[in-house]
Amino acid sequence: MSAAKGVGDQSKTGPVKDAKPLKSAMAAAQHQKEWFKNAQERVRAGEPFCLANADTPHEIFLAMDDIPIVMMQWWSAIISAKQLSGYYFDRMGDKGYQKNVCRYCALPLACAIEQDPEHEPWGGLPKPTLLLAQLSCDVHTKVFELLARAYNCHFFPFEYPAPAPSYPRWWERLEDDWEEVIGSHVLDLRVEETKALIRYLEVSTGRQFSHKTLLEIMELENEQEEYFKKIRNLIAETRPCPVSLRDQLAATMNLQWHRGTQWAVDHTRMFYEEVKEKADKGEAVCKDEKIRLMWIGRGLWHNTAFYQYFEEKYGAVFTNSMYLSIAADGYIRHHHGDPLRALASRHIYMGYCLRDPEWQLNEAKRYGVNGAVMIVASNCIDSVGNMFIKMVLEQGGVPVLPIYADVVDAREWKDEEIKAQVSQFIEERCMP
Amino acid sequence: MGPLETMKKHYEQRDVAAQKWKKQGGKVVGYVSDDCPEEMILAAGLFPFRISGDPASGTAETDKYTESFYDPSVRSILNMLLTGKYDFLDYLVIPHASDSILKLYHQLWWIHRVDPSKQFPPLHLFDIVHTRFWQTGQYVRDQVRALKEKLEEWSGKEITASALARAITIGNENKALLKQVAALRASEPAHLSGVEALQIIGSSMVMLKEEHNKLLSQFLKGASQLPAQEGVRLFIEGSDLDNSQFYELVESCDATIVGENSSWGNRYSDDPVDPSGDPFEAIAERYHLRPSRPRIQSIEQRVAYCVRSALEAKAQGVIFFLYEWDPAPSWDQPDQAKALEDKGIPSLSFNMQKYAMSDRDRETLKKDVKQFVASLSKKKKH
Missing domain, CATH: 3.40.50.11900 (Rossmann fold)
Incomplete structure (x- = not known):
């Protein structure tokens, strides 16, 4: 694809930016750092520690006197943000693994195999005593087996029963009708597995699972996610967009890692109040917002500054991504007296929901975007199906540009080329 | 033709026996991978036919709907389904045998969603899941029961134990x-x-x-x-x-x-x-x-x-x-x-x-x- 005209030559003359970093985003990032440091100390002192995939119920660990748990995908993003992914993937290659291994999930493995905490970000990941994932991808079996070998600990797998191709407008039903949307036979299995996990943790850690605490956690989570919904709705309806995608990502994810705590509720409320204040004052990412764009796919962790380029060049603002939207639409559960079952329904198909083309179209309409940029990682099976997102959005009147790159591996990121592609897309398909 | 030559012919022209069965009034159930209980299809009085890709058939139709980066044999199967090579199938069972095969199941649904003119045989997902744990075995048992019911519906007769x-x-x-x-x-x-x-x-x-x-x-x-x-x-x-x-x-x-x-x-x-x-x-x-x-x-x-x-x-x-x-x-x-x-x-x-x-x-x-x-x-x- 040829470069669009004027790439890089308007950055100084583009629309005036009016974005100050969100205090809540900075506070959340700082809290996460402190939490991690504290977790390192606790694990050093002999506490158990779990490394888990993001679509697993960390609430269980919270309800067991707060066993520290870190999400693989967060750790992957941190390694990537520290520009270390290239180093680690090269080491994987040296050990005979194929060049096109899955990146997002394999990066923590690459790090673990090296066993060099001093090279790792933030002083290194504590040594897990348990690994947890649902087998939503063939490669998880392999990656977690190798991780268990590297850390000499157990891997607890959850099954991944096949989701139905689509449940019409699930985002309007999940909060209450989760049993129907997810399916009873699937929930039966997941509840049994969750009980087995609890028993395993009780036996292996000597800690007691607290049903009462789980109930409290579920209530706190609902409260927190209601704030996310208010934030999402506010950003979607406010013109010009009051919060940059970079800030949205940082605040949302760091707050989500602590969901189910009073701290998370308080700081998500702070996030909401801050967004509200910005909206009320008319503060904006770009005062002269001309184009609204949606980001489809995972956050570009090795280069979150990428989004800003188009703000400055075109007044094109990335208004939304899946992270805040799924917080609003995918987490809240009214448990109807069965918190464990409601919890099971929260995580099992979260990944599948994120890639539902109908939901993506609904979000595109909600935010009133002029176009969507969709990142496609060819090393990840989760990206298969993105073409349906493109087709459904375009049938719905929203042009989509797929860009082929990885969100954690900076080695293959071609900054100028991709900026040129997006520029051309904005000029030719998004400008009114 | 000797037995080896006969088997070779059926390997090279894979639909010969199924087409013959159809001409005699029988029904053919296609299935993907060896994770589908072909014995049950046979017991239902239906013809079990394992579908495969074909490197010579190309992927032009598949390319219109899906990405290029998943199991190429499954992409080829999709292409053959889209180009009518498997039109003789009356039904299709897709087991949850791998990510790519599960994607195939979802793709057939979504292709019809974005292009309703595309039609496929009635589908059934056999959700075999992953691990060998006992709990998973209970789930698989339920899946076998569901497959039995579906095959009985398709064949119009009960699958008896005998x-x-x-x-x-x-x-x-x-x-x-x-x-x-x-x-x-x-x-x-x-x-x-x-x-x-x-x-x-x-x-x-x-x-x-x-x-x-x-x-x-x-x-x-x-x-x-x-x-x-x-x-x-x-x-x-x-x-x-x-x-x-x-x-x-x-x-x-x-x-x-x-x-x-x-x-x-x-x-x-x-x-x-x-x-x-x-x-x-x-x-x-x-x-x-x-x-x-x-x-x-x-x-x-x-x-x-x-x-x-x-x-x-x-x-x-x-x-x-x-x-x-x-x-x-x-x-x-x-x-x-x-x-x-x-x-x-x-x-x-x-x-x-x-x-x-x-x-x-x-x-x-x-x-x-x-x-x-x-x-x-x-x-x-x-």
Whole structure:
């Protein structure tokens, strides 16, 4: 694809930016750092520690006197943000693994195999005593087996029963009708597995699972996610967009890692109040917002500054991504007296929901975007199906540009080329 | 036509038996992968037909709807479904055998959603899931029950325990006969080429089993007359190969393929169904517990299976052949190669291979295979 005209030559003359970093985003990032440091100390002192995939119920660990748990995908993003992914993937290659291994999930493995905490970000990941994932991808079996070998600990797998191709407008039903949307036979299995996990943790850690605490956690989570919904709705309806995608990502994810705590509720409320204040004052990412764009796919962790380029060049603002939207639409559960079952329904198909083309179209309409940029990682099976997102959005009147790159591996990121592609897309398909 | 030629014909023209069945008024159920209980389809009075891709068929229609980076044999199957190559199928069962195969199930739904003019046979998902835990077994048992109900709906008749028991007996007989075929390859010298073995085994999945059993019995009666295969003995590991193009290439280089870890090869006849007790329970147990599914087996299990099979086949070397975008087996490869080396078995690895080989691909592969075979011949002489 040829470069669009004027790439890089308007950055100084583009629309005036009016974005100050969100205090809540900075506070959340700082809290996460402190939490991690504290977790390192606790694990050093002999506490158990779990490394888990993001679509697993960390609430269980919270309800067991707060066993520290870190999400693989967060750790992957941190390694990537520290520009270390290239180093680690090269080491994987040296050990005979194929060049096109899955990146997002394999990066923590690459790090673990090296066993060099001093090279790792933030002083290194504590040594897990348990690994947890649902087998939503063939490669998880392999990656977690190798991780268990590297850390000499157990891997607890959850099954991944096949989701139905689509449940019409699930985002309007999940909060209450989760049993129907997810399916009873699937929930039966997941509840049994969750009980087995609890028993395993009780036996292996000597800690007691607290049903009462789980109930409290579920209530706190609902409260927190209601704030996310208010934030999402506010950003979607406010013109010009009051919060940059970079800030949205940082605040949302760091707050989500602590969901189910009073701290998370308080700081998500702070996030909401801050967004509200910005909206009320008319503060904006770009005062002269001309184009609204949606980001489809995972956050570009090795280069979150990428989004800003188009703000400055075109007044094109990335208004939304899946992270805040799924917080609003995918987490809240009214448990109807069965918190464990409601919890099971929260995580099992979260990944599948994120890639539902109908939901993506609904979000595109909600935010009133002029176009969507969709990142496609060819090393990840989760990206298969993105073409349906493109087709459904375009049938719905929203042009989509797929860009082929990885969100954690900076080695293959071609900054100028991709900026040129997006520029051309904005000029030719998004400008009114 | 002799039994070997007949089986070869059915391997090369895979729809012949199914088309004949249809002409006689029967119904054909297509299924994907060896994770579908074909015994149940047979017991329902339907024709079980394992569908496969075809490297010669291209992917032009698939490319319109899906990404290029997942199991290329599944992409090829989708292309064949989209271009009418499988129009003779009355129904289709898709097991949750791998990510790519599950994607196929979802893709058929979404293709119809974005283009309602595209029609496919009625589908059923057999959700076999992953682990060998007891709890998972309960889930698989429910899936067997759901499949039974669906097949009964399609056939209009009940699947009785006795009908299923009979289908299991026929299927087990087929597996036992195929193990005798495997023994012909494991003998020194081998008495069957790898290409012939693929034709024999593959034809079993596109013919009625009773008929295939008759052909196998006839073939095995004359096995003592089969010529010796003198090539260097090789074992193939990696992706499931639903066609013989790579085998033809390898065996044109003074080599004989004496075994493989593939559901289109020797692995197909592993793990017969337990014929004692309730046949539905036996089916559930077999499809839940059988250990040789590569995409869900642990690396440790895959290493053990590869080494054991290569040793049993008395292979002098192992070639890894991994399709592009078939990641699960590629994660096993470094450990498998190391374990083989520890047993004194050298290996050669072809990663990121195309499903449809170009002439250039063939040339490159052939050069490397020849070199590998020559090194093994030299080693043997020493």
